[in-house]
Amino acid sequence: MLAICLAITVALGLGIPQLEKRNSFSGELPTDDPINQGINAAKIHFGERSIILLGIESENCFRPETINKIIALSEELANLPGVMPDEVLSLATLRNISNRDWGLETGGFLDELPQQKQEWLQLQADVEGNPLVNRRMVSKGGRLAVIAAPLAEGFDGGKVYDALMSLANKYKGSDQIHITGAPVLVEDVQRGISADSRTFIPIAIVLIFIGFYLCFRRLEGVLLPVGMVIMSIIWTMGFMGYIGLPVTVVSNALPVIMVAVASSYGIHFMNAYYRFAKAANSGPELSKLTLEKMGMPILITGVTSSLGSASLLIFNITSN
8 A cells, every 4th residue: 555655646746847837817817807808908909018117216317327227227128038129118218309499309318418407407397298208107206217128929037037136136226126017927926936835835744743743752653644744745736737737826825725634634543543552452453443443534524625625616716
């Protein structure tokens, strides 16, 4: 039996690397949800394109330090992997038609950097006078400037995320640098799922290990139930990998829940095992007696728990 359990564990464990993480926010909503319907309508009319946004928060964006930072970030953002360089939008790339005393002036906002105070005030007036830029690329009052960059198809979300984080750390200084956009949020959720799994599963197993030891004070009373818990997690996650069930923000909690649920069966069995120890003359006899007394109750409990969990199939549980 141990050999069979070990073989099944190894076979199902090979399915764990095949687990996929689903981090699509729209995929967590029903297809008839108004949000999904709005997203699909926008895709039909405007196409599907991923955009990343980088915000520079400052006391005043209309000052040399922040403007130079906007120019530098716009240039570096255009060179990021997956970014379409000719379509980066910011004060450094946008053009404007300005009304002057002598007529109309056409050019980029930052073709020539202001030198005098009056020139800085004129730049701010030009931005605030352009409805396509004011409150879109620069916030009211000039405290936040935005740089937008569309991504080409087939971009690597991990590389884009790492490059944006590197830029934010490089240029933060006295200003705060914010990054967002659907690709950033998706990658952040995906990394959060992985980080949570690496953190909470070992903690849960260690706590169960300590709990078993405090209850039974014997090594076999710890290793056998903990081994069963670990096998149940491997079997479940491996099976999910084989049949293509993704790990989401919701199902990411499944291993920790299984630690709590599966450990209860081990507690009941080991408690009965030590309780019947005086009634048996040998180890095999004791194991047989424990199985006869506890096998059916544990089986019925497991079937009941399974049916209770199966009832959740009629509900659409999402992370929203």
